[in-house]
Structure formats: C-alpha cells, structure tokens
Amino acid sequence: MKLLKDYLSVRAIKVLSMCSIMIVAIFGGVATAAQSTFDIEAVKAKYSVRDYVYAAMPERGYDYFKIAENAYFVHDEFEHMVFFVTDDGVVVYDAKPDVTPFVLKVIPEVTDKPITHVIYSHHHRDHAQGMYLFPKTAKIIGNDETLKFLKIADDPKRPLPDIVWKDSHELETGGLRLEFKDYDRNWHSQSDIVVYAPQQKILLATDTFHADAAPWIHFGEATDPMMTWMLPQILLDDYPDFEFIINGHERIVPTRAHWETYKELIDDMKKITFEVAKSPAFHAMAEETARRYSDGAEHWIYKENIMTAAKMCADKFNQKWVGRVRNVRLNSVENFQMMFIQLITLNP
Ligand SMILES: [Zn+2]
Numbered sequence: 001m002k003l004l005k006d007y008l009s010v011r012a013i014k015v016l017s018m019c020s021i022m023i024v025a026i027f028g029g030v031a032t033a034a035q036s037t038f039d040i041e042a043v044k045a046k047y048s049v050r051d052y053v054y055a056a057m058p059e060r061g062y063d064y065f066k067i068a069e070n071a072y073f074v075h076d077e078f079e080h081m082v083f084f085v086t087d088d089g090v091v092v093y094d095a096k097p098d099v100t101p102f103v104l105k106v107i108p109e110v111t112d113k114p115i116t117h118v119i120y121s122h123h124h125r126d127h128a129q130g131m132y133l134f135p136k137t138a139k140i141i142g143n144d145e146t147l148k149f150l151k152i153a154d155d156p157k158r159p160l161p162d163i164v165w166k167d168s169h170e171l172e173t174g175g176l177r178l179e180f181k182d183y184d185r186n187w188h189s190q191s192d193i194v195v196y197a198p199q200q201k202i203l204l205a206t207d208t209f210h211a212d213a214a215p216w217i218h219f220g221e222a223t224d225p226m227m228t229w230m231l232p233q234i235l236l237d238d239y240p241d242f243e244f245i246i247n248g249h250e251r252i253v254p255t256r257a258h259w260e261t262y263k264e265l266i267d268d269m270k271k272i273t274f275e276v277a278k279s280p281a282f283h284a285m286a287e288e289t290a291r292r293y294s295d296g297a298e299h300w301i302y303k304e305n306i307m308t309a310a311k312m313c314a315d316k317f318n319q320k321w322v323g324r325v326r327n328v329r330l331n332s333v334e335n336f337q338m339m340f341i342q343l344i345t346l347n348p
Pocket of ligand 1: 124
C-alpha cells in the first residue's frame, strides 16, 4: 500500500498550504465532560466525505479528532488508528508503525491517564510494527493466530501479546467494553479479527475495505476470497447498529453507509461475473479460443478465458461505478480475474 501513499503524499504537499486555517478550526476540539451530547452526525458530515480525502494535511503530518464518546481517530496521509479513553486509562487499537508515533503525541493532549492496553488487529508489519513503541506497562492483546505468526516472525518491533484469546474475548476496563471475535475464516491475513465497541458503536475491522473506493488489488490480498465477499453481509447482520467501521487505511472516517455501498459494489461484481459467464459473447470467445489452441494447450485456454471474461466484466462494472466511488478502474480487471476464477472456474 506504499505506492499509493507516496502518490498521495506528493499530492498533499502540493495543496498543503491551502487550508491550514480551516484545519485548525475543525480539529480544535478535545475531550470534554459533556460527552453525552456528542454529535456523531457532525463527525460524519466533516470527516466521512470524499472532500476530506483530498483536504490538505497540517504541516505536522497528522491530525486527530473525536469520533464518539471517549473515542479518538488519528490519521496521517493514508493510515489511521483509534484509541479509547476509559476511567482507568487508554486502550489503543492497532499498532501501525506510521501512526503510532502520532498517537503517542496525541494521547497526552487529551488525557493524563496511562496507556493500559494495546490491541493487535493482525500480525502484518504495517499494522503491528508500532507495538514496540508503546510503554512496557501496557498490556498487549492478540488472538492465538496473531501469536502464532508473531512467533514465526520473531520481530523485536512486534512483541508477543500478554493476553492471548481464541474465538472470542471481552475486555471491560474503566467503563469501556470491547467485544472481540475471530470468525475462523479470514478475509485478508491469516489472523483477522473483529472488535466491537458497543457504547461507541464503532466496529474495528481492519483491512476489510477502503471507504468510498473500489477494492484494493486482489480484494486487499484476500487469503480467502469467498469469505471476503461474504463479509459485507456478515458484519451488517452481526453488528446491526455500528456507526463507524475502522479499517486502518485512508484518512476518511468509514461509516456504515460506506460499508453498505461496498456491499452493493461486491454484489454487483458477483452479478456481473455470472452475467458475463452466461453471455453468448463470452461463449463465442471461448469457442474461438479453443479452436485457436486446438493443439491441446489447456494452459492457454484456461488463462485466456479468464483474462477475456475479466475484461468483459470490468467494462460493465466501470460503466456503472466510475464516479460513484474512487479508484474504480484501477483494479477492476485484476479483481474480476480473481472473482471469475473463484465463482465460475472453480464453481464451489
Ligand atoms: Zn494486513
């Protein structure tokens, strides 16, 4: 995910000077005692809109704001993390190496309480290599799969968790409640988890999607594509009242509405894949391919059918989705290749 970050950095530098006054006005707020009247809709109106993706960054390279009761969102150009302030201390979700230094600057600005817990979202370096920067007194939480892969990695920047959980877990600390779940099947890594903060209505579901954008290439390096495509409906069903869904990338604050749009997009991709697979145009192409490789070169036929189908699917998809979300053309051919292989060629 580095290339896009570099691109965005260059882009942001160009517009950096434009709206620093506005940024100061927006980000001035910190925690107050009167949190019961916290306005989530105002957060969405400012930070969950496409314009915010392209807004200039402050010179310090990061920004932060409150997104729910006792919950803060810290982001740089393209990465974000969330932390919760409890009666007893601070609970941090994710340990991104790029954002953790900023989180460690922001926390003392909103509370003088210590960091009590830091949670691994999964074992990947871009989400875990900030862990060594946190105070040693903070308890590290990770699931059994994360532990397994961190042991293999043997990386001093990714210390092993102190609290290891399996299948599900609950953390109650200083009035904060977090509900952990491991779906067994993964969508992106080998150690994916979901954590829900019911009081804040924040679902922490890392590397699931990009808000207001088409999927990352190969659906975010999906380890189990079928699960990746089922996940939108699963999370909507299992967490019927979440307001935000924190995925770890982009500065836009992802909402339930973004997730619903993403579900619609995935459903549309599936529909297009089946339509193309059944279409006379695809079958005519497949027959032509078979004739061309009549010497029995099955490898070529297999590949060309996938490539052609993906191109046909992408053309249909792009017509419908360009403009509706960002980056539609970028990965559509590659992603339809994956979807066609899984849904049509393998036909589970
Ligand atoms: Zn990852």
